[in-house]
Amino acid sequence: MSEQNSYKIDEIATNVDAEIKRLKAQVELFWDKELKHLLEFGLSDGMTIVELGCGPGFVVEKILNRFPNSEVTALEIEPMLVKYSRNYLLKKQFKRFKIIEGSIMNTGMEENFYDIAITRLVLEHLPDPLSAVLEVLRIVKPGGKAIFVDNDFEMHIMTYPHTPALRILYDAYCNARFSEGGNPKIGRELPRVLKQAGFTNIDFEVISAHSEIIGDEMFFKSEGIGIPYKLFRSGFLSSKELANISVEWRNMIKNDNHSIVRQLYMAVGSKKI
Numbered sequence: 001m002s003e004q005n006s007y008k009i010d011e012i013a014t015n016v017d018a019e020i021k022r023l024k025a026q027v028e029l030f031w032d033k034e035l036k037h038l039l040e041f042g043l044s045d046g047m048t049i050v051e052l053g054c055g056p057g058f059v060v061e062k063i064l065n066r067f068p069n070s071e072v073t074a075l076e077i078e079p080m081l082v083k084y085s086r087n088y089l090l091k092k093q094f095k096r097f098k099i100i101e102g103s104i105m106n107t108g109m110e111e112n113f114y115d116i117a118i119t120r121l122v123l124e125h126l127p128d129p130l131s132a133v134l135e136v137l138r139i140v141k142p143g144g145k146a147i148f149v150d151n152d153f154e155m156h157i158m159t160y161p162h163t164p165a166l167r168i169l170y171d172a173y174c175n176a177r178f179s180e181g182g183n184p185k186i187g188r189e190l191p192r193v194l195k196q197a198g199f200t201n202i203d204f205e206v207i208s209a210h211s212e213i214i215g216d217e218m219f220f221k222s223e224g225i226g227i228p229y230k231l232f233r234s235g236f237l238s239s240k241e242l243a244n245i246s247v248e249w250r251n252m253i254k255n256d257n258h259s260i261v262r263q264l265y266m267a268v269g270s271k272k273i
């Protein structure tokens with residue numbers, strides 16, 4: 001089974017520190033909306049929680065803060081991020097967590113163990129998401145739930161005034177991720193993948209963040225130039241296209257009535273008792 005993925009922190013953008021900051025901003029951008037749905041989907045305090053593909057640990061931090069009686073186990077494939085997330089959470093004085101190095105494809109975790117599993121922005125980077133979902137099903141308790149959160153780059157950032165160059169950027173991003181075996185348009189497929197894996201009681205929501213509600217700054221931090229510049233460097237965007245994206249974005253921001261909106265896709269399923 002392939003364990004390749006199309007997200008490698010030291011390759012996806014030009015600078016690892018900036019990419020970690022971008023991931024943090026991307027958690028902040030959606031957390032209030034995501035939490036609402038996590039609660040609605042069945043997450044509650046005291047549950048045994050696992051996060052697959054935890055990255056720098058910012059989602060684990062949010063969960064530990066919000067659910068003071070829960071224990072969180074987090075799995076991450078990239079050794080540098082295993083170390084980073086562990087140190088980050090220890091510095092914040094958390095004790096109720098464990099970070100394990102490993103792959104979602106074959107976690108080595110106990111069967112039927114967790115009340116709830118969260119997999120955020122990971123399936124879209126895997127060549128075989130169904131096998132990953134089957135592994136998540138295996139480690140969740142009967143009656144337990146699994147929540148998957150992903151992008152679908154058909155509908156990513158939209159703006160007023162319209163920024164046509166963003167379509168060129170997202171097409172370039174999709175071409176890059178597809179070429180590495182990922183699926184940046186998996187958002188729409190989540191309910192089907194969960195059903196195919198054997199989950200029941202599947203539900204699905206598209207959640208959104210809007211600049212009028214949370215401000216522009218969160219969007220600036222969660223987007224950044226790192227990924228577009230890397231797409232240029234790897235030949236997926238021309239210098240003219242990159243320059244045009246930047247010009248159109250700046251012009252959009254200058255408009256006093258501008259709006260920025262972005263979506264994420266959330267699906268939940270239960271494991272049969």
Ligand SMILES: C[S@@+](CC[C@H](N)C(=O)[O-])C[C@H]1O[C@@H](n2cnc3c(N)ncnc32)[C@H](O)[C@@H]1O
Pocket residue numbers: 003004005007008009023027052053054055056058059075076077078081102103104105119120121122125
């Ligand atoms: C976009 S980041 C998301 C991190 C975190 N879940 C969040 O929402 O902030 C994707 C993470 O998945 C990890 N990852 C990719 N493939 C993986 C695999 N097969 N098993 C475990 N983690 C994986 C990457 O190393 C990266 O840390």
